[in-house]
Every structure is written in C-alpha cells, then in structure tokens.
Amino acid sequence: MSEPTPYLTGLRLAGRRVVVVGAGRVAERRLGRLLDAGADVEVIAPEATPVIARRAEEGRLTWSRRTFQPADLDGAWYVLAATDDPGCNEQVSSVAERARIFCVRSDNRDRATAWTPASGEIDGVQLGVLAGGDHGRSRRLRDALLDTLTKIIDADAERPTD
Numbered sequence: 001m002s003e004p005t006p007y008l009t010g011l012r013l014a015g016r017r018v019v020v021v022g023a024g025r026v027a028e029r030r031l032g033r034l035l036d037a038g039a040d041v042e043v044i045a046p047e048a049t050p051v052i053a054r055r056a057e058e059g060r061l062t063w064s065r066r067t068f069q070p071a072d073l074d075g076a077w078y079v080l081a082a083t084d085d086p087g088c089n090e091q092v093s094s095v096a097e098r099a100r101i102f103c104v105r106s107d108n109r110d111r112a113t114a115w116t117p118a119s120g121e122i123d124g125v126q127l128g129v130l131a132g133g134d135h136g137r138s139r140r141l142r143d144a145l146l147d148t149l150t151k152i153i154d155a156d157a158e159r160p161t162d
Contacts, residue, residue: 006114006115006130008117008128008130010126010128011037011077011078012037013034013037013038013039013077013078014037014038014039015038015039015040016039016040016077016078017039017040017042017075017076017077018034018039018040018041018042018076018077018078018079018080019041019042019044019072019073019076019078019079019080020034020041020042020043020044020079020080020082021043021044021045021068021072021079021080021081021082021083021088021089021092022043022044022045022080022081022082022083022084022088022106023043023045023047023048023049023052023063024045024048024049024082024083024084025049026082026106027043027045027049027052027080027082027106028049028051028052030080030082030104030116031043031052031055031061033119034080035055035060035061039078041060041061041062042061042062042063042064042072043056043061043062043063043064044064044066044067044068044072045063045064045065045067045083046065046066046067047065048063048065067088068083068088068091068092070091070095073092073095073096073099073101076096076099076101077101077102078101078102078103078104078114079092079096079101079102079103079104080103080104080106080116081093081096081103081104081105081106081107081112082104082105082106083106083107084107086107086108089105089106089107089108089111090111092105093105093111093112093113096113097113102114104116109133110133115130115133117129117130117138117142118130118131118135118138118139118141118142119142120142120143120146122146122149122150122153123153125149125153127142127145127146127149128142129141129142129145
C-alpha cells in the first residue's frame with residue numbers, strides 16, 4: 001500500500017502566531033512568504049543570519065535570542081523547525097504534535113506533520129508544488145510551471161479584446 005498523499009492547502013496566517021525555531025539559511029528562505037502572508041512571526045535562535053537580524057530590527061518579526069523551550073509554542077498556529085540540530089527539531093515537532101500544531105521540519109520530512117511546497121506567484125496566481133518530499137524536483141517543476149504560466153499570461157495580455 002502506498003503512502004497517503006499530503007493535502008495541499010492555502011493557510012491564512014494573517015495575524016496568527018507562527019514560530020520559527022532556527023535562524024539560518026533555511027529559515028531565512030521560508031520567512032519571506034510567512035511575512036507576506038501577514039503572520040505574526042517569532043524566531044527562536046541564539047544567532048541569526050544578517051537578513052533575519054535586519055527583519056527583527058525593522059520590527060517585521062520578533063527574534064528571541066535563545067534556545068527553544070516547549071512553552072514557545074503556546075498560542076502558535078504553525079511552526080517551522082529549522083535548526084541544524086536533529087534533537088532540537090525532534091523536540092519542537094514532538095511538542096507541536098502534542099499541542100496539535102502543524103510542524104514543518106527542515107531536516108526530516110517523514111517526522112513532519114506539514115511540508116512546505118516549492119512556491120511562486122505571478123500576476124496574482126500562486127503556485128505550490130510538492131513532489132513527494134524531493135525538494136529539488138519540486139523546485140524544477142515549480143520553475144517550469146511558472147515559466148509556462150508566464151507565457152500564457154503574456155499571450156493573454158497581447159490578445160486584442162473584443
């Protein structure tokens with residue numbers, strides 16, 4: 001029997017608490033979309049990339065400069081475990097599981113309750129691709145689909161209207 005497929009959905013995170021544990025390159029890549037969605041983001045990590053630190057200084061997110069504590073997930077709707085410590089990521093996902101909070105894990109998709117699709121947007125159309133956990137394939141497919149979508153949108157814009 002094959003594994004069940006994920007249920008692809010669009011989360012409405014505006015004004016909702018999202019916790020990101022870790023502040024490296026993976027977290028940095030994911031933060032843009034979370035902030036664009038209007039999420040109330042708290043990053044928990046002793047150190048952060050310059051981009052994340054700047055976003056905190058600008059007030060776009062809260063940065064708690066310390067290690068993860070289970071109470072950090074109180075009131076969260078969504079969590080991203082993105083540290084380079086598998087033990088910490090496991091602790092985050094276990095706490096999230098008990099609290100019924102969807103958790104993306106950057107290190108182990110099989111231990112996550114949610115996956116982040118390779119995503120993009122063009123002309124108000126959002127596209128998300130999940131390729132069974134193969135991030136490289138997801139990115140390649142997303143890029144090809146965005147390219148095709150761009151061509152379709154450009155062709156429609158050039159069409160004379162009646």
